[in-house]
Amino acid sequence: xxxxxxxxxxVTRFFHRAMLIQAILPIALVLMVLxxxxxxxxxxxxxxxxxxxxxxxxxxxxxxxxxxxxLTRGFDLSLGNTVSxxxxxxxxxxxxxxxxxxxxxxxxxxxxxxxxxxxxAGIGLFNGFAVAWLRVxxxxxxxxxxxxxxxxxxxxxxxxxxxxxxxxxxxxxxxxTIAGIQMPIILAAAVLVFIYFVLNYTVFxxxxxILGGNPRxxxxxxxxxxRYLMMAYVLCSLIAVIGALMLTGRTGSGEPNLGGNLTLExxxxxxxxxxxxxxxxxxxxxxxxxxxxITALSNGMNLTRVDGxxxxxxxxxxxxxxxFLDRLRTTRA
Amino acid sequence: MTVxxxxxxxxxxxxxxxxxxIAASVGLLxxxxxxxxxxxxxxxxxxxxxxxxxxVLRSTSFLAIIAAGQMLVLIVGGFDxxxxxxxxxxxxxxxxxxxxxxxxxxxxxxxxxxxxxxxGLGCGVAIxxxxxxxxxxxxxxxxxxxxxxLSIATxxxxxxxxxxxxxxxxxxxxKGFGRALWFGLPATVYVAVALIAVVWFIQARTKLxxxxxxxxxxxxxxxxSGVPATGYLVLTYxxxxxxxxxxxxxxxxxLGSGQATMGGNVMMLQxxxxxxxxxxxxxxxxxxxxxxxxxxxxLSILTNAMNxxxxxxxxxxxxxGVIVVLAVALDELGKRRQIRD
Numbered sequence: 130x131x132x133x134x135x136x137x138x139x140v141t142r143f144f145h146r147a148m149l150i151q152a153i154l155p156i157a158l159v160l161m162v163l164x165x166x167x168x169x170x171x172x173x174x175x176x177x178x179x180x181x182x183x184x185x186x187x188x189x190x191x192x193x194x195x196x197x198x199x200l201t202r203g204f205d206l207s208l209g210n211t212v213s214x215x216x217x218x219x220x221x222x223x224x225x226x227x228x229x230x231x232x233x234x235x236x237x238x239x240x241x242x243x244x245x246x247x248x249x250a251g252i253g254l255f256n257g258f259a260v261a262w263l264r265v266x267x268x269x270x271x272x273x274x275x276x277x278x279x280x281x282x283x284x285x286x287x288x289x290x291x292x293x294x295x296x297x298x299x300x301x302x303x304x305x306t307i308a309g310i311q312m313p314i315i316l317a318a319a320v321l322v323f324i325y326f327v328l329n330y331t332v333f334x335x336x337x338x339i340l341g342g343n344p345r346x347x348x349x350x351x352x353x354x355x356r357y358l359m360m361a362y363v364l365c366s367l368i369a370v371i372g373a374l375m376l377t378g379r380t381g382s383g384e385p386n387l388g389g390n391l392t393l394e395x396x397x398x399x400x401x402x403x404x405x406x407x408x409x410x411x412x413x414x415x416x417x418x419x420x421x422x423i424t425a426l427s428n429g430m431n432l433t434r435v436d437g438x439x440x441x442x443x444x445x446x447x448x449x450x451x452x453f454l455d456r457l458r459t460t461r462a
Numbered sequence: 463m464t465v466x467x468x469x470x471x472x473x474x475x476x477x478x479x480x481x482x483x484i485a486a487s488v489g490l491l492x493x494x495x496x497x498x499x500x501x502x503x504x505x506x507x508x509x510x511x512x513x514x515x516x517x518v519l520r521s522t523s524f525l526a527i528i529a530a531g532q533m534l535v536l537i538v539g540g541f542d543x544x545x546x547x548x549x550x551x552x553x554x555x556x557x558x559x560x561x562x563x564x565x566x567x568x569x570x571x572x573x574x575x576x577x578x579x580x581x582g583l584g585c586g587v588a589i590x591x592x593x594x595x596x597x598x599x600x601x602x603x604x605x606x607x608x609x610x611x612l613s614i615a616t617x618x619x620x621x622x623x624x625x626x627x628x629x630x631x632x633x634x635x636x637k638g639f640g641r642a643l644w645f646g647l648p649a650t651v652y653v654a655v656a657l658i659a660v661v662w663f664i665q666a667r668t669k670l671x672x673x674x675x676x677x678x679x680x681x682x683x684x685x686x687s688g689v690p691a692t693g694y695l696v697l698t699y700x701x702x703x704x705x706x707x708x709x710x711x712x713x714x715x716x717l718g719s720g721q722a723t724m725g726g727n728v729m730m731l732q733x734x735x736x737x738x739x740x741x742x743x744x745x746x747x748x749x750x751x752x753x754x755x756x757x758x759x760x761l762s763i764l765t766n767a768m769n770x771x772x773x774x775x776x777x778x779x780x781x782x783g784v785i786v787v788l789a790v791a792l793d794e795l796g797k798r799r800q801i802r803d
Contacts, residue, residue, distance in 0.1 A: 204605075263791040266744040268541075270790075272731060276783030283776040393609055406603045441617030449610035452602045 153454050154402070158422050165429030172432055179311075181421070181428050186317035187372055189420035191395035192402070193324050194368035196416050199399055200328075201341045201361050202408030203260060203267030208369050208395055209388030210278035211252045215373035217282045219245035220291040220383025227295050238298045245370050252278055253366030257359030275392075282385045291383035302378035313375055320371060325413045327364075337361055341408025397444075398423050401451040422451070490792065491740060491756050498763055506770045516648050518766045520716065523654035524709050526758035528729060529736035530661045531705030533754045536737055537678040538698050539746030540597060540604035545706040545733055547615035548589050549725025552710030554619045554628060556582030557720020561630030571632050578631070579711055586707025587700055589615055594699030598692040612730075619722035628720035640715025650712045654755075657705065661751035674698055678746030735782070736761050739789045 165172040191208060198205050205211075223241035226232050252274050259270035305312045328334035336357050339347045347354050376387055402419025404411030426447060430440045502509040509515075528545050535542045560578035567574070589611050596607040642649045665671040673694050676684040685691050706725075714720050740757030742749030764785070768778045 259787050259791065263787075264794045265787055265790045266738075268734070268744055269738050270787055272735065273783040273787035275731070276779040276786075280776045280778075280780035280783070283779075284774070288776075393612075397606070397609065400603075400606055406605055436621070438617045438621040441613050441620070445610040445613030445615075445617065447610075448613065449596060449602065449607055452606040452610075453596075453600050456601055 154418055154422065154451070157454075158418070158425060161422075161429065162425055165433055169429075169432045172429055177428070177432070181424050183311055183313050184428065185417075185420045185424040186313040187375060188394065188398050188424055189317050189416050190320050190368060190372040190375070191391055192398035192416040192420050193320060193413060194365045194372070195395040196399045196404045196411055196413075197324070197337065197361050197368070198267065198365045199341075199396070199404050199406060200337045200408060200411060201358055202344070202406075203358075203362070204271065204396055204406070205256065205362065205365050205369075206268065206271040206392050207252060207256065207274035207278050208271075208365070209390065209392035210275050210282060211249060211366055211369050212373040212376065212388035212391055213282035213385050214252070214278045214285070215245040215248050215370050216377040216387045217286040217291055217383040217385050218248045219374060220294050220377055221285060223295055223298060224291060224293045227293070234295050234297050238295060238301065241298070242374060245374055246367065248281070249366040249370035249373070250363060253363035254359070256366065257362030260362060261355040261358035282388075286383060286385045288385055290380075290385070292381075294377060294381050294383065296381075299378045299381050302375045304378075313379075316371065316375060320368060321413050321417065324368070328412060333357055333360060338409045341410075343409070394423065397448050401448065490789070491753065491760060495756065495760055495763065498760075498767060502767055502770070506767070508770055509767065514766065514770070516643075518762050519651050520648050521765070522755075522759045522762040523648070523650040524713055525729075525732055525736055525762060526654050526755040527657050527709045527712075528706050528733040529740075529754045529758050530658060530751050531702035532733040533737045533740075533742050533749045533751060534661070534674060534698050535604070535702045536734075536742050536744060537674050537746060537749045538695055539678045539681065540695075540699070541608060541734075542593065542699065542702050542706075543605065543608040543730055544589055544593060544611040544615055545702065546725035546727050546730035547612045547619070548586055548703050548706040549710035549713065549729060550619040550722050551585045551589065551615040552582040552707045553714040553720045553724045554623045554722050555585050555720075556711060557628035557631055557714055558622055560632060560635070561628055561720075564630055564632060571634055574632055575635050578635075582711050582714075583704060583707050585615075586704040586710075590700035590703030591696065593703065594696030597699060598695035616722070623720065623722045625722055629718070631714075631718065631720075635715055636718045640712065640718065650716070653708070653712060657708065658751055658755045665751055670694070670697070675747055678748075680747070732761060735786045739786065741793060 162172060171177055191212075195205060195208060219241040222244040223237050226237035226240055227234055255274050255277070256267075256271050259265040259273070260267050263270075265273075302312055302316065307315055326334075328337065336347065336352050339350070339352065340354060340357060340361075344354065373387070377383055380387070398419035399411065399416055400406060400419070401422055402411070402415035402417070404415045404419075423444075426444070427440060430443065435443070499509075528549070532542055532545060556578045559581040560574055563570075563574040563577060592611055592614075593604070593607055596602045596610075597604050639649050644652060665674070673684070673689050673691075676687070676689055677691050677694060677698075681691060709729075710725060713724055717724070736757040737749065737754050738744065738757075739760060740749070740753040740755075742754065761782075764782070765778065768781065773781070
């Protein structure tokens with residue numbers, strides 16, 4: 130700001146305005162849901178609100194994964210295809226093991242999950258190594274792994290869904306409940322709490338903000354920038370693995386095109402919620418807000434029977450509008 | 463004075479850095495191209511069949527034109543994720559316009575084609591204007607703006623056609639242009655060469671070209687030295703979309719029908735890959751049209767070679783991914799070594 134001296138009244142007005150802008154998105158979310166309710170009362174029914182929450186739990190996980198690398202001024206284009214690759218490989222291991230003699234379903238599921246983690250960690254390491262050590266631009270590095278992960282997913286499955294994932298696995302990550310709460314919500318909450326803790330209470334987490342906000346300062350301050358950058362990409366992929374396993378449990382099969390639009394959707398959710406693509410700005414709450422917003426929008430349009438193609442157009446307009454509001458927020462507040 | 467910083471990477475390049483960088487990027491790509499062609503000469507003679515070469519030239523033309531547009535946007539420090547969707551939108555709008563006009567005035571072939579092409583180009587201009595205005599005036603991140611228009615353009619294309627191919631374009635347009643040979647070469651090749659020449663001319667000889675480099679190299683410095691940056695930013699995005707539109711027109715003419723699934727994210731990612739392989743910097747300020755055409759040629763030959771060698775299409779994806787990352791990593795390593803010396 131140019132003038133350091135402001136009158137108290139000016140300062141108050143400035144902060145009121147800042148608070149108003151901060152609150153735009155939550156207000157817009159509420160208004161939107163109320164607007165849909167006028168056309169279709171079912172939108173506000175408890176059953177539908179639960180639906181929105183469950184649907185949003187998937188998106189919020191991917192948005193959180195994406196946020197971790199966006200904080201460092203990067204992004205992960207390979208996220209969607211990582212999801213596909215994890216889904217296919219873990220499903221293959223589970224169905225293969227469950228069919229074998231003398232193997233319990235439990236160990237099949239365990240090994241399937243391990244396989245998913247291994248594939249995710251491998252892609253994350255590739256991304257992190259290329260970005261942190263080879264200094265390849267994140268866009269190009271993850272564009273490369275986008276292709277590689279897609280290749281793995283389609284090659285492993287021959288382009289066909291892998292059926293017969295054990296029912297026990299679906300119960301574990303999808304249909305089961307703990308204390309009456311659905312598993313997707315519990316898993317998403319666990320991821321959010323964990324990442325909230327990492328970002329706010331660990332050196333690694335705090336460093337991610339510095340890495341994105343001012344990379345030179347991070348190096349001067351003696352942070353192990355390369356190692357942290359690499360860890361950020363691995364963590365991003367590992368969180369995506371959790372979401373991928375949940376989606377696999379939901380469909381009950383390993384799907385080679387499960388990831389489809391997840392990359393762009395996850396970036397959109399994170400950024401709409403307030404994570405800045407210029408790095409160093411955002412948190413778990415941004416992802417929750419963004420994921421809820423996008424999920425509620427598409428849920429409302431589905432219930433009011435808006436044509437699927439029109440939905441794409443609306444989503445495009447909303448993305449641009451939301452980012453514009455976000456820009457007002459980051460520059461004025 | 464409020465001081466805005468545009469990323470810590472955006473340091474002004476010295477003449478030496480620029481020369482060595484361009485030398486490095488010119489060096490690698492032609493060598494790889496020659497090696498690849500030599501490899502094909504030994505292992506797969508079918509590569510040199512006339513029909514196969516025409517196919518390679520056609521796909522190179524398509525890719526080179528979008529990649530050149532993408533390059534312009536990359537030079538000003540942006541991104542255009544919407545090029546694939548612009549191809550789809552152009553294809554459907556043009557085919558639809560031609561089909562409707564053919565039904566109402568079947569004799570006026572020239573008018574039908576002209577109006578159809580203009581409608582197609584209009585789509586490019588419209589999407590380019592949305593992108594450019596949002597980036598330049600509202601200062602929204604190019605990634606998110608073009609992600610938005612990607613969704614919008616795809617949606618409009620699908621809505622217009624319900625996802626069904628649109629037939630009914632005049633025969634002359636398809637047989638006389640899209641699938642035609644002019645003086646022994648596919649017509650699209652001439653269009654591509656002409657457009658690349660125009661881009662080269664703009665970059666090397668005009669004020670517009672110098673301003674585009676200046677804006678991407680250091681927006682603040684450019685603005686301070688009196689470059690009307692916002693106007694030129696909008697113009698750059700419009701040029702990119704129009705080039706994508708032209709590709710859409712040529713692809714539609716080749717296929718003989720308008721399709722809402724044409725282009726898509728594959729074309730978009732390939733256009734960025736071709737530009738990056740050719741040494742265009744994603745940090746802005748660096749890139750040359752003729753090199754990008756070489757990059758497009760490289761990617762097209764690579765894809766074609768892998769097809770001829772019967773490499774599994776899924777495996778091809780993996781190879782493509784590794785090559786893109788390797789090319790950029792090598793480039794980056796070479797640059798660092800030069801800076802150290």
